[in-house]
Amino acid sequence: MIPLSYYVILSGIVFLTGVVGVLLRRNIIIILLSVELMLNATNINFVAFSQYLHDVAGQVFVFFALTVAAAEVAVGLAIIIALYRAKAAINIDEFQLLKW
Amino acid sequence: MLVVAVRNPIYSALALLVMFFHVAGLYVTLHAEFLAAVQIIVYAGAILVLYLFVVMLLNMRQDDRYHRQWPMAAVVGGALAIEAVILTAMKGWTTPVVAAGTETTVGGISNTAAIGDVLYSTYLFPFEVASLILLVAMIGAIILAKKDLGEREA
Numbered sequence: 001m002i003p004l005s006y007y008v009i010l011s012g013i014v015f016l017t018g019v020v021g022v023l024l025r026r027n028i029i030i031i032l033l034s035v036e037l038m039l040n041a042t043n044i045n046f047v048a049f050s051q052y053l054h055d056v057a058g059q060v061f062v063f064f065a066l067t068v069a070a071a072e073v074a075v076g077l078a079i080i081i082a083l084y085r086a087k088a089a090i091n092i093d094e095f096q097l098l099k100w
Numbered sequence: 101m102l103v104v105a106v107r108n109p110i111y112s113a114l115a116l117l118v119m120f121f122h123v124a125g126l127y128v129t130l131h132a133e134f135l136a137a138v139q140i141i142v143y144a145g146a147i148l149v150l151y152l153f154v155v156m157l158l159n160m161r162q163d164d165r166y167h168r169q170w171p172m173a174a175v176v177g178g179a180l181a182i183e184a185v186i187l188t189a190m191k192g193w194t195t196p197v198v199a200a201g202t203e204t205t206v207g208g209i210s211n212t213a214a215i216g217d218v219l220y221s222t223y224l225f226p227f228e229v230a231s232l233i234l235l236v237a238m239i240g241a242i243i244l245a246k247k248d249l250g251e252r253e254a
Contacts, residue, residue, distance in 0.1 A: 030112055036143075036147065059132055064226060
């Protein structure tokens with residue numbers, strides 16, 4: 001059986017990739033994709049621990065995380081479309097509307 | 101991973117699709133077959149299609165370079181990586197205490213049945229809240245993406 005630490009390390013790597021992606025990229029869609037990456041890293045952790053502790057609750061929480069991810073994608077993409085209609089751009093450098 | 105590195109958003113989304121399938125394979129190795137199926141259906145089937153749809157709708161050209169705050173990203177990423185390495189080095193490679201018992205099959209029922217049992221008994225209220233979240237997200241997405249809603253009402 002694969003040790004639990006491998007799963008934790010893999011999920012850490014995936015989460016790190018997501019963080020770097022959020023900080024590094026300019027494209028809003030890629031930033032949302034990186035957020036999906038981070039959510040998946042947490043899901044790997046949930047499932048690995050639920051398997052090793054023999055508790056099915058972790059998988060239920062993955063289910064809820066999936067729901068939240070779907071909702072986040074729907075709202076985020078709608079916001080992107082609205083922004084694109086307003087500014088005809090998707091680089092986050094263009095959006096400084098909230099600056100004061 | 102390729103998702104962050106590739107310049108074209110479509111290739112990036114496809115790399116994420118590959119990654120979703122890998123995660124689904126991981127779930128299968130962890131004896132969470134129901135979650136693997138849900139992962140493929142929801143993520144690869146619904147979310148990725150939504151992403152690709154928007155990417156092609158917005159019709160982007162080849163995107164330009166990385167954000168110019170990359171030194172900060174490098175600092176944060178490096179700090180997190182070092183922290184992870186230190187944590188694993190400190191804790192050692194202790195294998196956790198694995199509870200005695202069969203696989204995820206609780207009491208001889210299958211994985212899907214076990215999840216359903218817990219989901220609809222213990223976590224019934226969070227389940228309802230999740231449905232409410234989905235409803236709110238649906239309404240919000242429709243209103244946000246609707247054209248010139250603000251002008252008509254203002």
